[in-house]
Amino acid sequence: MNYSTLKKTVALSFVAALAVGAAKAQTSDAPMTSSATSTAKVFGGRGQYNTFSLGANVGIVSPFLATGGSNDFTDFKAQLGYGVSLRDQLAHSFGLQLDVNGGKVAGDNSSAAGGVAYGRRSFSTSFVSGTLSGVVNVATIDYIRRKNAVNFFLTGGAGLLWYNPTMVMANGSTFDFKAVSGHETKELIIPVGVGVKFRLTDALALNLGYKETFMDGDNLDGTYAKGTTKDHYSYGYGGLEYTFGPKSKPNLDWVNPVAMMYDELYDAELRREVAALKSRVSNVENAVADLKKDSDGDGVSDQFDKCPNTPAGTVVDGAGCEIKFPVIDTSVFVRKGSQPMVKADAYSNIQFDFDSSVLRTSSYPVLDATSSDLRSSSASVTLNGYASSEGTAAHNLRLSKDRANSVKTYLVNSGVDAKRIKVKGFGETHPIADNSTEEGRIMNRRVEFKK
Secondary structure, rough: OOOHHHHHHHHHHHHHHHHHEEEEHHHHHHHOOOOHOOOOOOOEEEEEOEEEEEEEEEEEEEOOOOOOOOOOOEEEEEEEEEEEEEEEEEEEEEEEEEEEEEEEEEEEEEHHHHOOOOOEEEEEEEEEEEEEEEEEEEOOOOOOOOOEEEEEEEEEEEEEEEEEEEEOOOOHHHHHHHHHHHHOOEEEEEEEEEEEEEEEEOOOOEEEEEEEEEEEOOOOOOOOOOOOOOOOOEEEEEEEEEEEOOOOOOOOHHHHHHHHHHHHOOOOHHHHHHHHHHHHHHHHHHHHHHHHHHOOOOOOOOOOOOOOOOOOOOOOOOOOOEOOOOOOOOEEEOOOOOOOOOEOOOOOOEEEEOOOOOOOOHHHHHHHHHHHHHHHHOOOEEEEEEOOOOOHHHHHHHHHHHHHHHHHHHHHHHOHHHHHHEEEEEEOOOOOOOOOOOHHHHHHHHHEOOO
């Protein structure tokens, strides 16, 4: 692509941008629906706003940067630069912008000894660039005005630069790169910049900015310094930017989110909705409080307590009614199978059926006698559970602990403080009889009391 073709492309791009902008501007005369003319909402989306804008700018191009850096020439000559931009504001604080810029960058060695360095007196380079950048608005909220009036922004992106350097050599002769090579040079560039935007009207803004462009090459000034430096240039500019779209929609650039949120919070309909929501929340909180209310402290809420005002410490069932445990005279004799009658002694071993942790009814007298003794004293007890050798060791360990817990549950339900009862499971270890016989295994299925 030669330089003249690039200039034609820039001109056509500018005309096309104007055509697109005009087409969008015509939509402002079309009838708008009620949704389009309604007040914008904070979370209503981009469709509420005008976001497409076209800008034109002009300024000064220099091979020197405000942030410093090396240069192959000692002095610069201010040259004219110009450009057009197309931007789509994707969000309140961010947009994408396509820039096409042209102009010249020039410098000389008038401050060098003899006015010559690297065998060159001066250079002048014509260029055209195309870049795509992100534009980030900062400090966009104006707390004094309902609508922003000044936006500060940062830009950064990437693109391509086409250029043709011409030099004046030490002997006064000129050198034109394009005349020798037959084409312009093309390089990757990275532009970064800052700027400030002033609102003239909702659609028209004045932009003032400064941009530094870094490139992946050392031929912009026609001087290759053995690859020790990379060329760069800066562009200070001013310009106008016009945002297209119907007048019924605000420009996303100038929206003040704080003011919008304030308006929404004071919207009458929203306030009614908030009040209704608060009422519903209050009703739910009251219902939860009622569900949790337990006047007699028996662990059953008043709404489900069928026996209110039970005395403190009373053991109750799920309906809140006292559980009346049968009083068993431990002096009564009981019969075990075909064995002669024996007395139910407290702390006697509790036996279990094969692979079961369910208490036998024949164990109740022993458990009641044990409970009576524990409730009448301050003693504590450890329940050691055991199993016979059938099944795996892991299964027998779990089974032995379940048996001990069954005994603990009975004692606690009969009024013994749970803190005074500890539970241990020993599985098939510590047998008291031979596990190779059924009689021995029956004796090993047990829970022992350690007072």
